[in-house]
Amino acid sequence: MPLHWKLVIDCTDAPALAEFWAAALEYEVEDPSPLIEQLLAAGHLPESAVVHRGGRRLFRGASGIRHPEDPYDATSGVGHGRRLLFQEVPEPKSGKNRLHLDVHSGPAGPDALVARLEALGASRLHEVDKGPAGRWWVMRDPEGNEFCAA
Structure with missing residues (x-):
């Protein structure tokens, strides 16, 4: 179980x-x-x-x-x-998180997700572009915890 x-x-x-x-x-x-x-x-x-x-x-x-x-x-x-x-x-908080959440966008797409998260208080750190493997933003929540938004 x-x-x-x-x-x-x-x-x-x-x-x-x-x-x-x-x-x-x-x-x-x-x-x-x-x-x-x-x-x-x-x-x-x-x-x-x-x-x-x-x-x-x-x-x-x-x-x-x-x-x-x-x-x-x-x-x-x-x-x-x-x-x-x-x-x-x-x-x-000190240093980079060793564990983080990945937040996946719905039908509106990643740009809409990132904008909505920023409106809630998140901030962008940097964009990651792995070509065919995907593209996402590394972001921080209001207390600085890193997460990814794609």
């Missing part, structure tokens, strides 16, 4: 980066508000462990996104399929 997994990305502002990637990938930001409400009411979670963002209560330091068609737990909001989790860490 295959294992479940999620990709965890270190960052400095988990809710903001989750919102960027949810918009970039057309995913949904997970909403743990019902679980947080239960934990607060039962006294199992201090209010200091919670942040408010976009009308939701989130766990301080972490925010997840999930594919909109995959199953998820209605109470915790946690996806049971394709999922990214953003966790805040104290140290800044």
Whole structure:
């Protein structure tokens, strides 16, 4: 039986980066508000462990996104399929990523994808042209994590 997994990305502002990637990938930001409400009411979670963002209560330091068609737990909001989790860490990013996402364009094509990603806050680093093997842009998300857009 295959294992479940999620990709965890270190960052400095988990809710903001989750919102960027949810918009970039057309995913949904997970909403743990019902679980947080239960934990607060039962006294199992201090209010200091919670942040408010976009009308939701989130766990301080972490925010997840999930594919909109995959199953998820209605109470915790946690996806049971394709999922990214953003966790805040104290140290800044240093050096090139050893792992990155490749974002593939839809029918509108790569130029439209790159323009949409830039409008969301990404920036272009450089274009790669491998001739018949393909062409893509190396880009950075708002926190400087590299990814490719083709």
